[in-house]
Amino acid sequence: MKSALDVAGLPPRAAIIGWALRTPLGSDISALHQSLLRGERAAAPSPIFDTSSYPGSLVAAIVTPPKPSRHRRFLRRLGLLAIESVEDALAHARSRAAFPIIKSERIGLFFGYGGLRAHWDDLMLAMQNQQADADGNPINPSIPLPATWEYGLRHLHPFWMLLHLSNNAHALCAEQLQIQGEGVTYGGGNAGAQALSGAIQALAAGAVDLAVVAAHDTLVEPEVLVELGSKGVLSTANLQTLRAPYDRAAAGFVPGEATAALVLQRPADAATMPLAYLQVTDGADGQSGAPHAHTLARVAARLGDLSDIQIVDGAARAQCELDSAERSLIAELVSNRAQLTASQSALGQLGAATPLVQCITLATQLQQQVLAGVAGLEQPAPGAMTVLQSPTATAAKAALLLSMGSPGLCGAVRLDLP
Amino acid sequence: MITGVGVVCALGLSSADFFAALQRGASNIGPIKHLDASSLPVQVAGEVPLLSIDANTLLQRDFAFSTSQQDLLWHAQDRGVFRDRKIGCLLLAAQEAWQMARCGAAEQAASLSIALGLEEAFLEDFAAAMQPDSDGGRIDFLSPRPPAEAGAQVYPQPYGGIRFRSTVDLGARVLAQLFALRGVHAAQASACAGGGLAIAHAAAQIEHGAAEIVMCGGADSMVNALGLAGMARLGAPSPRHTSDACRPFDRRRDGLVIGEGAAVFIVESADRASARGARPLAHIAGWGRSQDGYHATAPRPDGSAAARAMQQALRKAAVSPAQLGYINAHGTGTPLNDVAESEAIRAALGRAGELVPVSSIKGAVGHLMAAAGALELAACLLPFERAILPGTAHHQQRDPACAINVIAETPQAAKVDTVLSNSFGFGGQNVSILLRRADA
Numbered sequence: 001m002k003s004a005l006d007v008a009g010l011p012p013r014a015a016i017i018g019w020a021l022r023t024p025l026g027s028d029i030s031a032l033h034q035s036l037l038r039g040e041r042a043a044a045p046s047p048i049f050d051t052s053s054y055p056g057s058l059v060a061a062i063v064t065p066p067k068p069s070r071h072r073r074f075l076r077r078l079g080l081l082a083i084e085s086v087e088d089a090l091a092h093a094r095s096r097a098a099f100p101i102i103k104s105e106r107i108g109l110f111f112g113y114g115g116l117r118a119h120w121d122d123l124m125l126a127m128q129n130q131q132a133d134a135d136g137n138p139i140n141p142s143i144p145l146p147a148t149w150e151y152g153l154r155h156l157h158p159f160w161m162l163l164h165l166s167n168n169a170h171a172l173c174a175e176q177l178q179i180q181g182e183g184v185t186y187g188g189g190n191a192g193a194q195a196l197s198g199a200i201q202a203l204a205a206g207a208v209d210l211a212v213v214a215a216h217d218t219l220v221e222p223e224v225l226v227e228l229g230s231k232g233v234l235s236t237a238n239l240q241t242l243r244a245p246y247d248r249a250a251a252g253f254v255p256g257e258a259t260a261a262l263v264l265q266r267p268a269d270a271a272t273m274p275l276a277y278l279q280v281t282d283g284a285d286g287q288s289g290a291p292h293a294h295t296l297a298r299v300a301a302r303l304g305d306l307s308d309i310q311i312v313d314g315a316a317r318a319q320c321e322l323d324s325a326e327r328s329l330i331a332e333l334v335s336n337r338a339q340l341t342a343s344q345s346a347l348g349q350l351g352a353a354t355p356l357v358q359c360i361t362l363a364t365q366l367q368q369q370v371l372a373g374v375a376g377l378e379q380p381a382p383g384a385m386t387v388l389q390s391p392t393a394t395a396a397k398a399a400l401l402l403s404m405g406s407p408g409l410c411g412a413v414r415l416d417l418p
Numbered sequence: 419m420i421t422g423v424g425v426v427c428a429l430g431l432s433s434a435d436f437f438a439a440l441q442r443g444a445s446n447i448g449p450i451k452h453l454d455a456s457s458l459p460v461q462v463a464g465e466v467p468l469l470s471i472d473a474n475t476l477l478q479r480d481f482a483f484s485t486s487q488q489d490l491l492w493h494a495q496d497r498g499v500f501r502d503r504k505i506g507c508l509l510l511a512a513q514e515a516w517q518m519a520r521c522g523a524a525e526q527a528a529s530l531s532i533a534l535g536l537e538e539a540f541l542e543d544f545a546a547a548m549q550p551d552s553d554g555g556r557i558d559f560l561s562p563r564p565p566a567e568a569g570a571q572v573y574p575q576p577y578g579g580i581r582f583r584s585t586v587d588l589g590a591r592v593l594a595q596l597f598a599l600r601g602v603h604a605a606q607a608s609a610c611a612g613g614g615l616a617i618a619h620a621a622a623q624i625e626h627g628a629a630e631i632v633m634c635g636g637a638d639s640m641v642n643a644l645g646l647a648g649m650a651r652l653g654a655p656s657p658r659h660t661s662d663a664c665r666p667f668d669r670r671r672d673g674l675v676i677g678e679g680a681a682v683f684i685v686e687s688a689d690r691a692s693a694r695g696a697r698p699l700a701h702i703a704g705w706g707r708s709q710d711g712y713h714a715t716a717p718r719p720d721g722s723a724a725a726r727a728m729q730q731a732l733r734k735a736a737v738s739p740a741q742l743g744y745i746n747a748h749g750t751g752t753p754l755n756d757v758a759e760s761e762a763i764r765a766a767l768g769r770a771g772e773l774v775p776v777s778s779i780k781g782a783v784g785h786l787m788a789a790a791g792a793l794e795l796a797a798c799l800l801p802f803e804r805a806i807l808p809g810t811a812h813h814q815q816r817d818p819a820c821a822i823n824v825i826a827e828t829p830q831a832a833k834v835d836t837v838l839s840n841s842f843g844f845g846g847q848n849v850s851i852l853l854r855r856a857d858a
Contacts, residue, residue: 171845
């Protein structure tokens, strides 16, 4: 019996004709590029809520609030920013020459949403613990369920359910932009890679003529910090002691957040010079935390022959053993002169948004022929591939972009300049 | 090819129970039993007929739950009982599908495409809703809240003892671990269209050669205090607390009924199924996907986008409207949906749209939300398995605004070769899947 890998063949390719993002280091791509070259890091004490009592106090947060929007009643911050990214990406595509006129029913919208959700029972427990007596002292009575409606559930806003729909940003984006082609919302830590795969397959199958892919995720939320802290994967350092991924003393990552959007076409249809071409694969191995490095390598290998790849944007989990395994296994797939950088060393771990953000940052670096170093890297750990510590000139035209997420999820993108 | 199916819903804990109940024209909407909902505006549901879903007694396969999985999935005080009913339903359905398809070690290369739950929740919202404001009035937490935006301290301490255990892809994760599946995961989060989209995604993966075999489907349960209350505040459920609360396409319809459960399929290439001697139940011959691009909750009134999804499915399967034997409608029983879907069917099929038999099973099992499309595709196997078209429970008075051929409460004997299943999600995500009889 052949494996799925044997029969899969190479994943189809798509052309990127527009893009936009919102990151902890800003939303202007040129400015972001310069920040990355300067080795800036977004890690800071949270500007959104007090993290001083959490296992990790540093986060990489987007500090610019969303623009005023009629969707504010229905969407959280990252959902609003995701719609902004889609609008900007389409505007970017339109600003380039010969943007095609395509009927709305031939435009697809594919969203990746990486939310971690609280359990209903946890909420009930939390609700009970929220009560206080007349003096403000916490009490924990067992509220019989018949009382819960009168006590509070009747106060739920009529739109509460909509606010918590997993596809609400997608739905409102489609409504706002009148997109009527295929539409799928993917969920989970590698939902961005899944959304890219779904979009590229829809293009390849001729189901749509233009695909807009968006991803939004935040790890900068109280429940996520608690969860990641309990797994021991967060950096517990302060700004002075924070160590970068692939550092000899790496000890956990900084949680980040981002939204990004790409506008894709079939390569043969790209009406203007594409910004880049991409192929995507994703996979999982059932681990409760990060996947095994060999899973990442297996997923990357599905992209075909990578021996010409000289640039790798790593998954950058900042765990010495995992970083080392990633380097050694990926090095077997790529050029023996491959150099390793890490966008997420500057931006924090970006969850489901990672592959889309990487596409934009690395394509910009390849276009500008200069690679950013790993931000904050002091003592590169020994291992395969050369870890970049500072900006480095490059003539490379292709890169391999890697991402990992919990539980046991990973994605790989091959990015080629035209 | 579909080679295995597993079902857990209000009509039973197996596909055989489900088919038998549909064949009888049974309905199982009733008072909620597994929790006290007496103070809630919603008191009836399509509840899975189990007060608790217990892994120790229900899961015959030795899943070998690890300690961390037990902590994740089970009640702390009641080991073996699933904290989240939809996960228990999902595992039960997956177990049946896996066994029916006679899957073994070779099938562990399977990919996954799972829709799980459309709801999510955040503690601060819930806590705010539970605390009357200083004036004792309603709390509108959707207004901008300075603490969350301006950096004031919202969470002075991590929540002691509280763990957050539901991720949007938890179902895919649990299935992958317990069945030791090695393929690619796709977690669908497309609201009420999620189940249908998960299956369409699986079929597309096989067609494109990205997978040989996929476990796919959906699971959901909103039969819990917050789910019931949230839907009630939205105004979607029927206000009546009766067993006929959901009456799809009936002139008197006044809202949906919340259901729960799961349906899981094993889908594989025809060559693979044939090579290993698996019995094909049906062929997924076509599918279509579209978006309304119209409104957050209301369907596009003319049904044009939904019609396009149906037409795509027909075109892909090379089936003419006149050849279509049956449509399993999304049919929520809400005033707007059923009219829009009727318009969509007529727009998609032309004259045939007034003739082809249509029914909705939501009057019998409720709206399974993210799992609805999966369960309803399972209902579409009934015509092939037993030459019966499911009826529409509690449909008694025809609505002139729904000018389609609705099968009323009594199931209809018919031998058909092709059936179509519609799923339309909140936010206007549409998917239609066309099944062809395996031996046609």
